[in-house]
Amino acid sequence: MDSRDIDPVIINNSLADTQLCRCLQKQYKIRFSESTPQDSCIFPLSTVTFLVVKAEDVTTSKSTPSDEQIKLSPYMIERLWNLQSGHQNCFLILSAALHEQRELSIFAAIQQSVSGSNMKILPSHNDSETAKIMAMIAKAKEKSTSAILKQRLDTVAWKQVNEEMILNSLAAIGLTDHQCFVLQQGCGSLANIVNASKEELLECTSLATETADRIIKFFSETRHAQSNT
Template identity: 30%
Template sequence: MTGICLGNVHWKNSNPSLAQRLELMLDSSGYRVRFLTIAPDFIFNSMGLSVAFLLITEWNEDTITAALDRAGKIRRTFRNCYAIYSVSSNEANESFLDAYFRSKTFEIAMPPFIPVNDGQMALERMLNLADVHAECKRQGTVSQVDNEREDLVCSNDAFVVAISSIHGLTPHDANTLQQGIGSIEEIMAASKEDILDNTDLSAEKADAVVKFFHDPPFYMNPVPPSTRN
């Protein structure tokens, strides 16, 4: 796939070895690259379609909040955007997810955050995603994919499946939460007391809902097969 890649010159200066690898990858893929002062770390344009990327390859508790705020601002500017972050351990991933769910910046999965093992994999994933968008544009399937995604996200069936995946909750409980609390975003923001006051869910189920969205040890641990709904 051919196209143009605009890179953030600050990212290049902060990641010289990764920048050299990326330039080689882009050259072999047919992309021309220029480094400028831009808001995202990268903007790929191919077939008239732009895709923005934020690469979070170096982060800690002191810098992650600023990175998440930046990702939220980029999402408001670019329809197609991704945040790719590298984590080297389960503990690092839990720390990142905890900061993500505590952030007030995002809608659900907007922009999509994609974990990878290291900076090299981040570059590869970014290039793959840019190529996928360009190929969809070439085949004229972008509108179709967008419509199907919107229908899925907005459908009641998708809502019920998402909420009833919380351990201990049934499809009836999901419908009860939708009627009493509202959207997934509103359920995420609801406290245990809000859920008890506005639904007929038990205290145990209300606690499970709150923990699912805000307690990393709870939502990161798999449910034993013998206790699944």
């Protein structure tokens, strides 16, 4: 298979020298990053993010307390909330060799901590199983090539329609085709024309002052009318 056909995965540097990373390298093109959340794996094509944590690292105590005494560390709670606030589609994978009473209690404590969020929590026994879980979920959520192409075409079509409406609006206030062309070339895009100040219009184009005044007045009145609807 051509390496260009291999899906990418962005892995935080904290997971670089792990069995999980080696498992993922067998089927994905791995990129390492320092700016992503610690212990995270991001699948861009699937828009899904995984946070991988060990059960013994999420509590304030290494002992085996009763269910009522399980408390997540403040650092762990902060990491969970930072992840779900920055990533809409995220999973926490809780890794432990055995999932006995203590691990189940930790699982319940995490669920309670992220209650009401979009985060899903999954158990795993080891790095190999974690890699399989990630691959299965990422594959299920990955958009097909045709869906991605349609989304991009829809975006281009919307932009073209929007720009055509702006051109028609400029023509409606008396601008010639040449003046519209000068505006577009000078400002870079029609979107920039809408948001430009009078000084920016005069600096970027050869239009007369009264023409710039008409443009500013038109779009100012348009925004005011939209805000009142």
